[in-house]
Amino acid sequence: MQNLSTLPEKLQLLEWIGKQKDRSIYNVNAHLHTPYSFSAFKDISEIFQLAKEQGVRILGINDFYSTDGYEEFSYLARVNNIFPLFNIEFIGLNQKDKEKGLRLNDPGNPGRVYLSGKGLFFPPKMDEPYASQVNEIKQEIITRVGQMMDKTNVLLKDIGADIVLSMREIFEKYAVDLVRERHIAKALRIQVFEKYSSLDDRAVFFEKLYGQAPKVYMGNNAAVENEIRNMLFKAGKKAFVEENTKAFLPIDLIKKMILHAGGIPTYPLLADNLEGEYTAFERNKEALLEELKARNVHSIEFIPNRNDLRLLKEYAGFFWKNEVLVTFGTEHNSPDMIPMKVETRGHIDLDDELKELSYKGACVVAAHQYLKSKGEEGYVKESGERNGNSLQPFVELGHGVISKYFAE
Template structure:
């Protein structure tokens, strides 16, 4: 059962919060991946152990294509006294942007568009034809990964190596119900490091695996090694690369429809500036981006601040928030590198007070949406994707009451 459905009605809840008079800002991370897709974490309890150590009070699961982790996530959230946000992520393809060569929020692939859904219903629900659409995408993605594993194994055989890479072992040891490129890179790194113990032997093997290209990764950093394996072998131009079938992608409108049917808020993950201060074609002009998102019916954006400059991040985040677009922040944790759950900007620079407040307020909007949907009411967006009102503040106020009441309940039990 979703505890939010048992909370008092909106008026009583707001009255409770007003009488309580607590306006503390909770520490938030609204976007992390778990082992149900790919994650730096070994398991979900590890996530909440870190959350407890870092005093994170609002945490959002955000796996690719699946809600399978929700039940375990909410169980651990209750146990560790954390408010859970239920999210999901997709990779869509906009054929028009692809034809134009326009890069959206994937800097390497024109037309490819990441979209998240925020505040989905719990327990999860999805109707037809959306279930079939999602299953088809998952099946096509799995075919691509299986083909890459086969290519890797052929490369190893041709090298005369006795190292074996199989889908069965990846599922058994490293994946829950999805296998992605990063899983393949991880098992290769583990197998190579198990077989060869010296740095010189490891480098020599990797160079052979890369077709004569030298390994330059720091072998003491597993994350860097796995990223190098992925880049050398599995990405475009690599000897084990397999091009994705167009059937592995839904269109942006199809993804939006799935998110809305699942009770969520369609959300655009905004890359913003890279280390050189560059933006993608789609994001370079924030005024035009705002209008483009409105045309596409998207009223929510999110950032992964560890890839952004603090000043530039604040400029973009404040601009969209002031234009009544929902803004949230997260760490993603969708690489092998284990970083803190506490949100930082590029160079390990903390969010300033204004951005910490905005981060919490954004999470409150999602919390209010989850509460209203659990009550069978209209949340931040309607079922057709249109806004429910044109101001963020009423949802911030309600969401603050929801989070406060929820955490109060957990702290008493």
Template sequence: MENLSTLPEKSEQLAGASVGINLKNEQILNVNAHIHSPYSFSAFKDIPEIFELAAKEDVRVLGINDFYSTDGYEQFNDLALKYKIFPLFNIEFIGVNLQDKEKGIRLNDPGNPGRVYLSGKGLSNPPKLDEPYFTQVKTIKEEIVKRVGQMAEKINELFEEINSDIRIYMEEILEKYAIDLVRERHVAKAVRVKVFEKYNTVEERYQFFEQLYSGNQPSANLESNAEVENEIRNMLLKAGKKAFVEENSKAFLEVSVIKDIILNAGGIPTYPLLADNPKGEYTRFEQNKEVLLEELKARNVYSIEFIPNRNELNRLKEYAMFFWNNGYLVTFGTEHNAPDMIPMTVETRGGIPLDEELRELSYKGACVVAAHQHLVAKGEDGFVKANGDRNEESLDYFVELGHTVISKYMQ
């Protein structure tokens, strides 16, 4: 196997390749293009576990996608070589579009007008980030850790109020549960672990959480780590709850700045499309796919991604195929950005697998990212140029190149 930077020139890669849209079934690899590692928050205990589980499910292309961090890239790359799994190097930010906020438009955060999640696909590896972008990202992370520390202090005050000797400390959270970036999910995990260590029975845990929740009865399965941690967040850390701390505006960059950061890092600005919820509803920004397409073009964004376990299969397919047929990069992933250990294989809502057409599209999207990574590593324009404009080459061109890159990398 070879590293991306040592693969042949693109003219050599494409010699004899004529894959285009005619991939054979055996050429289509299972892909998960969006998973979080413990460098942000993750269901996985460490990066090796990610690759162990991916190998068990025959996921052959895997994309790391941490919030605000590329710190996991080196280990991710090393393990990708070991397991013969092709690595995609990504990142994720939460930003704000002030114009959308003023208009009350909800994008891919249904609870916060103007708030937007934005990913970068196919970043350079080793990571690179020039000033002022490096400092801007560092400041965001510092603000997030500061806010989470204040939440931890409030949790300790709640423990005192109910005469409990349980305490959580940021130093301990960093040592045991987090790497560099601490988020509110880490606080919930620390609380759950401390309570479970002190109280062994369901009855004891029930009584304690009822006290901690100010008399509100817990509804989570008190033998389930994931359910308890999610309930701790909902009961104590969300807006309006006792341990909630308002987010500082410094923790949110304007979307235009985030795009510049992603481009500077060699990546593709990507809009994570929330799409349909269990009631079949869409946010105002996403409710009309034709309008959404034109809006994203106007914002110079030519790539979208889905977390399909949120979506009904046919609705997902309608949006995904529409954007691909209009020249957009489309990728799929699972996130694993919660305590629940769900399958590594991408599935739609209710555990329904991607159909053959979507599975092929998932691989083609990964090929485009692979081609982009390869071209940028060679100092050439990838799927998007350094200024964010869409490359004139067709999706088929990038699929062919990316498929060849992945195939040679796997040898």
């Protein structure tokens, strides 16, 4: 990809876009995990193949703790004439929220927070001490996963199975930069399926391993992997290993890392569940808005496939009207190959209003990337404070950036 710094200067770009008649609203998926963390995709090229087939023109890479996929992502974006957004995701801990028992966007763990960074520098920048701190976190995660794998191997031996999992094989076949518990589930499922072609034999095997009959169809790869994870690796299960607190950075430090890397600290809203319930932190959108401002966070994102369309519109519209950046994505952070186009719960498409909001949000991130590449302040300053009080100038500039990228 050409560096955005080679695009015309801001005033020229705005003058150019002002003369264009095309005001297209492009389909956006601003949050995708790749095999550099864990992903439904076999490789990054599959992401772009599916995006082209399904009409998605703007994609955001969003791996856990890693920017290692940026170069390939950028190259394939240019080859396929798709605009790239460069993002990252962390899992952190706010000790004060934990002590209060406050659940934020992780409903099972008080104080734990998922936090994304949107619109990071490309090429990526992660200087010391941040680079070492991120690597230490990744090593903590790999160590824990290795312990869970060891426990799984003991369980396999106990039932007389001639299946052995190895970290080396997982890295060679299924992982790139980071091994997570989903990788163990995938490796185990593949070995079992290779050994047993009969659905009944597979079911017998997993009944011995779980101590109870499996509940999912033994021909569904994703369902079996998800059940392995739930039956073996969740809290209280046979192969569970407690997470070391060293695996979670303080939220303020994560925000500093994101800002240092050129990005926009972004709070991913879990939002409503199947019963229409919210976590205590997210329950009142007015209070949430004030709390995010107090924490110097001016950007949110949704993974709409877990949300009701009406409630999503209510929340997303409220924050956008209050000049908070809003983006949408699918994650694809599980074995399930769901559509690339963003949908709400029940495979319901975004309506026209949300599609426009989704594109506007992508424009703000694109404008931020462009301005940072020019050595200027983006949507947020290096301090994390807002740069101005309105989203609209960034929407207009970002539309120019994206349109010029497609035109060249």
